[in-house]
Amino acid sequence: LVKPCETVLDMFTGVAPFPIMIAKYAKPEMIYAIDKNKDAIELAKKNILINNVLDKIEIINIDSKEIYKLFMIKNIKLDRIIMNLPFFGHEFFNYAIKILKEYGFIHYYTILDEKNIKRRWKGNTK
Numbered sequence: 001l002v003k004p005c006e007t008v009l010d011m012f013t014g015v016a017p018f019p020i021m022i023a024k025y026a027k028p029e030m031i032y033a034i035d036k037n038k039d040a041i042e043l044a045k046k047n048i049l050i051n052n053v054l055d056k057i058e059i060i061n062i063d064s065k066e067i068y069k070l071f072m073i074k075n076i077k078l079d080r081i082i083m084n085l086p087f088f089g090h091e092f093f094n095y096a097i098k099i100l101k102e103y104g105f106i107h108y109y110t111i112l113d114e115k116n117i118k119r120r121w122k123g124n125t126k
Contacts, residue, residue: 001105002026006079009071009099010034011064011092016044016057018082023053031056032078036063064092071099079104086111 002008004027010018013033022031033048035041041061048057062070071078081096083089086109096106 002028002080005029007076008032008080008082009067009078009096010082010084011067011096012083012085012089013044013059014040016047016059018084019044019057020047020051020053023048023056024051028056030058033057033059034062034064034067036061065095068095068098077101077104081106083108085109 002022006026007029008019008022008031010016010031010033013019013035014037016033019031019033022028033044035044038061041059044059048054048059060070076099078100081100081104083092083096083106085092089108089110093106093108100106
């Protein structure tokens with residue numbers, strides 16, 4: 001789905017499977033791969049090197065709650081944000097919205113009980 005020259009953020013990248021696939025098969029401007037887990041970041045760096053996509057992915061070891069500050073300082077707005085943290089991603093939605101371009105896309109994945117769908121939809125994160 002990534003279009004040429006898009007700027008992409010993977011908020012919970014882990015070992016960077018999404019950024020690597022996007023870098024290999026699309027033509028993004030840049031992909032920012034973020035994770036607070038230092039071990040995952042080290043493995044992501046190795047995966048990016050093995051897959052020869054160093055020029056397209058910037059890895060950042062930071063909590064996704066801090067990305068708003070980081071991207072605002074750099075004056076970066078994103079075309080596309082991946083939020084693959086199924087049980088807790090909703091807690092980061094407000095951070096993502098602040099750095100998304102006006103007509104950008106968020107790929108949001110969640111897992112919850114059917115009885116909680118309406119509550120989540122209305123914005124109640126409890």
